[in-house]
Amino acid sequence: MTVDSSAARKPRRSAAGKAGTTGSSTGTTGTKRTTRTTKKSTDPELVQLLTPEGERVKNAEYDAYVAGITPEELRGLYRDMVLTRRFDAEATSLQRQGELGLWASLLGQEAAQIGSGRALRDDDYVFPTYREHGVAWCRGVDPANLLGMFRGVNNGGWDPNSNNFHLYTIVIGSQTLHATGYAMGVAKDGADSAVIAYFGDGASSQGDVAESFTFSAVYNAPVVFFCQNNQWAISEPTEKQTRVPLYQRAQGYGFPGVRVDGNDVLACLAVTKWALERARNGEGPTLVEAYTYRMGAHTTSDDPTRYRGDEERQSWEAKDPILRLRRFLEASNHADEGFFAELEAESEALGRRVREAVRSMPDPDHFAMFENVYADGHALVDEERAQFAAYQASFADAEAEGV
Ligand SMILES: Cc1ncc(C[n+]2csc(CCOP(=O)(O)OP(=O)(O)O)c2C)c(N)n1
Ligand SMILES: [Mg+2]
Numbered sequence: 001m002t003v004d005s006s007a008a009r010k011p012r013r014s015a016a017g018k019a020g021t022t023g024s025s026t027g028t029t030g031t032k033r034t035t036r037t038t039k040k041s042t043d044p045e046l047v048q049l050l051t052p053e054g055e056r057v058k059n060a061e062y063d064a065y066v067a068g069i070t071p072e073e074l075r076g077l078y079r080d081m082v083l084t085r086r087f088d089a090e091a092t093s094l095q096r097q098g099e100l101g102l103w104a105s106l107l108g109q110e111a112a113q114i115g116s117g118r119a120l121r122d123d124d125y126v127f128p129t130y131r132e133h134g135v136a137w138c139r140g141v142d143p144a145n146l147l148g149m150f151r152g153v154n155n156g157g158w159d160p161n162s163n164n165f166h167l168y169t170i171v172i173g174s175q176t177l178h179a180t181g182y183a184m185g186v187a188k189d190g191a192d193s194a195v196i197a198y199f200g201d202g203a204s205s206q207g208d209v210a211e212s213f214t215f216s217a218v219y220n221a222p223v224v225f226f227c228q229n230n231q232w233a234i235s236e237p238t239e240k241q242t243r244v245p246l247y248q249r250a251q252g253y254g255f256p257g258v259r260v261d262g263n264d265v266l267a268c269l270a271v272t273k274w275a276l277e278r279a280r281n282g283e284g285p286t287l288v289e290a291y292t293y294r295m296g297a298h299t300t301s302d303d304p305t306r307y308r309g310d311e312e313r314q315s316w317e318a319k320d321p322i323l324r325l326r327r328f329l330e331a332s333n334h335a336d337e338g339f340f341a342e343l344e345a346e347s348e349a350l351g352r353r354v355r356e357a358v359r360s361m362p363d364p365d366h367f368a369m370f371e372n373v374y375a376d377g378h379a380l381v382d383e384e385r386a387q388f389a390a391y392q393a394s395f396a397d398a399e400a401e402g403v
Pocket of ligand 2: 234
């Protein structure tokens with residue numbers, strides 16, 4: 001049997017991508033090894049365009065993706081983040097007052113969500129988790145609609161195809177598979193739109209995420225995996241999920257991974273645009289790790305003081321995403337006091353509108369949960385509906401008998 005030794009010399013398809021790239025080496029005797037000129041492959045590198053102090057820093061690779069941004073667009077990003085935070089705070093209060101069953105706050109993650117959300121085109125498709133209220137805002141989903149499921153009055157709250165924004169997904173990581181399958185379909189259709197899947201650091205440990213990385217890589221699917229590493233998966237810190245920085249996992253699957261400052265809206269916008277452009281150009285998937293922090297509790301059912309210290313939160317408060325863009329807008333004279341005052345009034349009006357909308361949501365029709373389970377109906381669902389009808393009727397009988 002002959003062995004084609006040339007195969008061993010062929011350069012392998014680069015899996016290194018942008019970040020963590022090291023010099024290549026064939027590893028064969030007598031071949032000069034390339035000297036490592038970059039950092040160790042395990043050293044995290046962070047793409048940042050705005051410092052926490054609001055100073056613009058240059059970046060040779062990503063500046064081009066925000067080069068033409070206007071002061072109006074910058075104010076728009078600021079407005080998006082402020083309104084999202086206001087709406088989120090209202091939802092937390094509503095839960096505390098018994099109007100919602102549960103709420104998962106996005107506090108601290110506004111830049112990651114607005115930056116990536118505003119990078120999308122209308123024809124792109126989004127697969128969110130349960131915390132993507134900022135992305136929902138960018139997609140034009142009415143904030144009041146997000147609250148129906150958390151109040152328990154509907155089974156979702158919006159038509160995914162109206163805004164190309166899938167329903168919230170609570171089964172951790174499963175939406176990355178949905179996104180990958182959808183993206184494979186987009187490619188087969190020959191469309192140039194892209195798909196983005198949101199998930200968390202904890203979800204990165206799920207088998208579903210590993211499978212979607214494998215499938216999207218080998219099928220070259222036009223999908224962006226947007227991982228918000230908010231440092232916590234309920235009470236588990238990220239170091240319990242991984243031995244390497246999460247973005248470096250992409251290398252093993254054969255596509256690029258980048259870590260971006262998730263509290264920097266400009267950097268998130270630029271990096272997501274780059275990743276979406278790769279998808280549209282047929283270059284396949286990208287993993288974006290937005291390095292951020294969950295400032296609040298996991299959900300309103302959680303008490304983070306049981307498992308993490310206040311110092312950690314304080315250190316992240318200094319990196320607040322809204323504050324840093326405000327500093328930049330003020331220092332560059334892109335926004336005046338009038339703008340901030342108007343926005344404050346708009347925020348309060350949004351809070352009031354959401355509160356009123358939630359309180360006036362009608363109770364659901366009890367039989368609605370049997371609808372849309374199967375497209376053509378199903379005998380088991382019919383049986384369950386009948387059982388439930390009998391159960392409901394038993395109350396009427398009891399009332400008639402004065403029990
Ligand atoms: C398959 C599955 N396992 C466990 C859970 C329970 N669970 C809900 S949220 C969560 C942690 C998720 O953490 P992460 O992915 O980091 O997202 P984050 O909540 O921080 O946004 C877990 C384990 C679930 N919903 N689904
Ligand atoms: Mg997390």
